[in-house]
Structures are given as C-alpha cells and as structure tokens.
Amino acid sequence: MSEQSEPQDRTVDLVVIGAGPGGEALATGAARAGLDVVVVDRHLVGGECPYYGCIPSKMMLRAADSLAEARRVGVLAGDALVTPSWTPVATRLDQEATSGWDDTIAVERLQDAGATVHHGVGRLDGAARVRVELTDGSSVTYEARRGVVLNPGTRPAALPIAGLEGTPYWTNRDAVRVTELPGSLVVIGGGPIGCEMAQVFARFGVRVSVLEAGPRLLGPDEPEAAAILEDVFVSEGMRVMTGVEIAAVSYDDGAFTVALGDGERLVADKLLVAAGRTPNLDDLGLESVGLDPTARSVEVDERMRAGDRLWTIGDVTGKGAFTHVSMYQSAIALRDILGEDGPPARYHAVPHTTFTDPEVGGVGMTERQARDSGLDIRVGTAPLEQSSRGFVHGPGARGLVKVVEDAARGVLVGATAMGPAGGEILGFLAVAVHAEVPTATLRSMIYAYPTFHRTIETALADLS
C-alpha cells in the first residue's frame, strides 16, 4: 500500500473520509476535474463491497450455483459426479477478487487521478476541517475549501446475545476468507447476507441451519418470495427456523452451542452472525459539526448535503445499503461539489437483488409498503414455473413476478422478480417503476416467447 511520506497540515479542495465504492468514485472524479483531493480510509480503499461484500460473495455464489446446476444433470441430461472442493473458490477470492485483500491497485488508481491517499482514521474537526490519524501514529489536519465528503459505511452489528462476545464467531469478513469448510454452520440472521452465505455453504456440503428472529427470511421483501426461498432452502437440506429467540451462545472444544429460547440447543463447528449492520458514525467527529454520532443515519438533502460544506453518501444515508445507491449518490454529490447541474436524488425506484438461487429482485415498494403509504393499489402475481420458459427450464425454475400498481395513476410503484435470472428480469421492472411507464403501455407490448420476462405480462394481466 503506497502512502505519501510525512504529510503536512494544509488547505486542500476536498477531503473524502471513507473510500467505499461511492467515496472512491467521487474522489477519482473530483481529482480528474482538477480539485486537490485527499482520501482517507482506515482499512481498504474500495470499502466493503470489493473485499468482503458484493464481489467475493457473488463469486462464492457463482461456484455454489455451478454445483447446483451440475446436480440437475441427473434430471436433464444423464449423469454427473459432483465432488465439491473449496480450493478453487478460496483461490479465486484471494487472487482474483481481492488481490489477497490488498488495495494497492485501488490506491494507485486514485493517485494516478491526482488524489492524495492516506490509510488512517479521518474525523471531522469542525466545519470543512478534518484531522487524520495516520497508521504510524502521526496526524495531519486539512482545511477543505470546497468541503468534506463522508462515506464511512457500516460494520457487522455485534449482537447482545449472552456468551457471544469473545467467541470466535464469523462475520461476513471471515466467511469470505474461509480456506477450509466446516462440517456444520449455524447462521444467525436470514437477511441478504445470511441467505446468500447459507446457500453457498450448504451447496458445498456443509450442514447449515439459519436462525431468523423475524417471521420470515428476507423480511423487507415480498412474503411470497420469502416463502419460495424457504421452501428451496429446506429442499436443499438446510434447516430454516424463523421467529426464533436466541438465549445464549457458548464455544467449547471447537464447537459452538446456540441455546434457543424454547430450550432447543444447536451445536455446530462454526457460527456466522449476519444480523444487520452498525453505521460507522460513532468515531467520525460528527459532534464537532452538530450532528449526532449515535444516530443510525445522517440526514441528507437531494444533493447529498448534510451541513455546511459537508456531503454524505452510501449506506449511512439510510436510503438503501447497496453499492449502486452509494455510486448513484456519489455522482450527485460530485456534480454538486463541482457546481454542475443534474437531476436531484430520488429513491422511488431503488432496486435490489439477493443473489440466492433463485435470485430475489425487488424495486420500489412492496404491496405492504404501498398499502401503508395510503395508495389505492392493485396487485398482480404470476408463478415463474408455470410460464413456458419455467416449464422448459425444469429443475431450478422456482420463482414469481409480482407487480404493485398505483390504481389511480395506472403506474407500477413496486415489483418483485424472483427466479434463476430474477436480478436481470428486474431491470425491465426497474425501468417501469423509475420512468412511471403507464401500465396500459406495458400491457400493449410484445414479450418475446419463451422468456422468463414474459411472466411480467402474466402478472400484469393478473392485476386486480
């Protein structure tokens, strides 16, 4: 990791604290536009997504999906002997995804764009002023003429479960660095991280139990999608327990024991805690600019402004903890910093995809959210496996399309696409929700036969 030597206190144009995907892109753009930019990251430039999040987890899922597809050969095309090995996965994660969890390339890319990069902790020290504690223990202070951008992201939430603290449990950061598979794994949390990781390890032969406190997996998604996913997980040999209360965790002799509120005890080699995130707002000097360091998010306006010469982007804005939201906000904040015009931030069509198999894609509001917002809605649903393409696809074709229409305006305000290519089909629905395409127009289109996306036409016909 290359650093500048002996940095001096000075006035620059812009300081970016936290180089998640949005911060990195913003700093690169600002430096390329000629601003004097300083970037500070306490760990790896690029943030959670490339090293511990999206990229390594999707690489793991790709491997797990290849095993599942090979196991379908028996039904579709003869025989295939499937012998899982984690070695190619660990090698790809190390060498291709993360360069050995080393950010040299990302640092050099920023430096080539003209930015100064520090590994260290950045903290606000009043308006447009940042104090950086460098990794060697020294510190440097910057005044920022244009201001400061915060992109500090989140960390795995530490659960207040008796006995858990101090045990060698995994978070997502450990799960992507696994070199040897355990025999058994308990996953606490049935959100996107828990579901994606659980399916990966189960498909590699690990005995997996998922413990979810809420009433279903993927709580914020449509309940119909969650029900299908639970069904698939169970059919693949996983144990899924919803509505659980975890009373205590202990670790002895290389095994975890998870004691549930109802008296049951689960024993496993490893424990993955994927039960939400804590925003990195507590050690950022927010109090020096009148903001609350204990808050769950930083309030921003439609230009990502959070105060006097202060912008905030990414997960901590509470607008959707996704890389694409961080990048979207990054472009808006950069335009504002450079004094350029452009559309303000809008969040009516935030898409997301959980990359389980089947994938669960969603955009805009769920049926529940739309009803709760007071809209008069109509809902249409169509099962994927009953479409011609689903029938042809055979094993692995579980899924659905669900559309939620604002009946008064005749436009979709939300949609779900679940299936082998749910995240890709979602693209169509994201356009419809984003651009408020009239449902009448969507119904008058021609849908290629026999595609998965033709299920959208069936769901639209079901609007009632």
Ligand SMILES: Cc1cc2nc3c(=O)[nH]c(=O)nc-3n(C[C@H](O)[C@H](O)[C@H](O)COP(=O)(O)OP(=O)(O)OC[C@H]3O[C@@H](n4cnc5c(N)ncnc54)[C@H](O)[C@@H]3O)c2cc1C
């Ligand atoms: C396992 C997993 C899978 C995921 N999969 C997906 C996916 O498929 N698709 C998707 O869109 N999203 C996914 N996400 C979410 C995605 O990783 C985040 O939304 C994304 O990284 C954007 O976060 P961010 O921009 O807020 O910052 P982050 O990526 O969290 O980066 C913040 C950076 O700030 C640094 N930092 C924090 N405080 C300071 C400080 N005081 N001084 C200096 N540096 C500081 C940190 O070291 C870090 O590098 C996944 C997350 C996880 C954990």
Ligand SMILES: NC(=O)c1ccc[n+]([C@@H]2O[C@H](COP(=O)([O-])OP(=O)(O)OC[C@H]3O[C@@H](n4cnc5c(N)ncnc54)[C@H](O)[C@@H]3O)[C@@H](O)[C@H]2O)c1
């Ligand atoms: N494919 C993707 O886009 C993707 C993948 C992974 C993560 N992410 C992002 O990262 C965020 C964080 O993911 P996450 O899955 O950690 O968090 P999450 O908050 O989305 O889900 C955590 C789950 O853990 C459950 N939980 C909390 N405490 C519990 C307890 N004591 N016992 C049992 N269950 C408990 C919650 O009810 C919830 O369902 C996601 O919300 C998403 O924004 C995105």
